[in-house]
Amino acid sequence: MTPMLDEQIHPLARRIAHWVMALSILVMIGSGWRIYNASPIFDFRFPEWLTLGGDVEMALARHGDPGVATAIAWHFAAMWLLAASYIVFMLWGILSGHFWCDFLPVGPRSVARDMVAALTFRLEHRLGEYNAVQKAAYLGALTVVAVMIVSGVAVWKPVQSYPLEVLFGGFQGARLVHFVGMAGIVLFLFVHVALTLLVPRTLLAMVVGRATAPRHAAVSEDAR
């Protein structure tokens, strides 16, 4: 008799959309930080070495511009990749039933219960099945990406899409929302990457498409 296996499967379309989205989000964050530095909203700047846009001193010497031009070029190129991969990911997730089966239902009570369990290291990870905190985090991150796209359009086109700006309480409001959304996504990325590394088989599934683990053993196997 074969042992019971937990299984996680990611179809090719989902994997491609996931990794293109991941790459474009990293480019958006890195270039966005360089753009932010040109006119900070708050009393701090991001360290230049963490930002995307090339060698600052060289750009200043050649152009009199600290690489903001290149950062903007990155930002407005990666936005197309992000929008395209996001649409594919969402459409696929909704039409294939993936979101309905795996992300729902989720409510505040189950999130609170699983959050407490996770923070006290008592939450079991079962490959292919999401706990309430994961469900909430994924739904939240996907919602924030949508907010980033909409607020990004409001900042990019404050005349052509003026009603959007009004929705965010003005141009500066849209910039602020765009910044706060970025912070939310960065926070999600840290948790997402850290948890993936805690259970590396999930990464395997997102790369090759399928991973298995003995039932309920994904965590304890690592602990041995």
Added chain:
Amino acid sequence: MTLARRGLVRGGLSLGALTLLAGCDLSDHDEVQSVLAKFSAWNDKVQAALFGQQRLAPTFPEAMAVKDFRYNAWYGPEKAPRLNPADYRLQLAGRIDNKKPWTVDELYALPQTSQITRHVCVEGWSMIGKWSGTPLRTFLERIGADTTARYVGFECADGYYEGIDMPTALHPQTLMAFRLSDDILPAKYGYPFKVRIPTKLGFKNPKFVTAIYVTDRQPRGYWTDRGYNWFSGI
């Protein structure tokens, strides 16, 4: 070592490795720059399609107009060119019927209108100001410019140069602005006039304009030559 602690250490190390990614910034490679330039050219087309020729930039109450407007250039205000009205002449070139140069007095005698609009800088800051002057469209019609041409270009006294698409040049809010906050444009803001375009980023609003030309060939721009997007509409 417990699983949790081991996981956190591993996670921490990996996040450290992730930040090293920042070290492999490919921005300065020619191939990367050329790909980014292609995206930028594509974005020019998208923006031209999004541009509504009759869609107006938002206007604001007079009380919101900033009197002490922010000075912005790559040099300090003391170095701004001070043009003498006695020998200033606006030169005209390209697809224009009447290329007679214009004096400041002739320009300032043109019909005028005012607008309280928002200047949006590519860096992210914005400021509302009151500008008054002649719609560029009125001037182009007056000089017999061929408005079926694709672009209008500008040369400036400080070595700056810019150019815009014809739909933007004909937009009702695109002004040859002679006044800021009801005062004749001070030297540092571009005397005798700046082209005020509330549907474009600030750097597409050239100051101290000394020549205007009409052409089918896309004019270069000072900052677009330095990597910024050409259309730069907002």
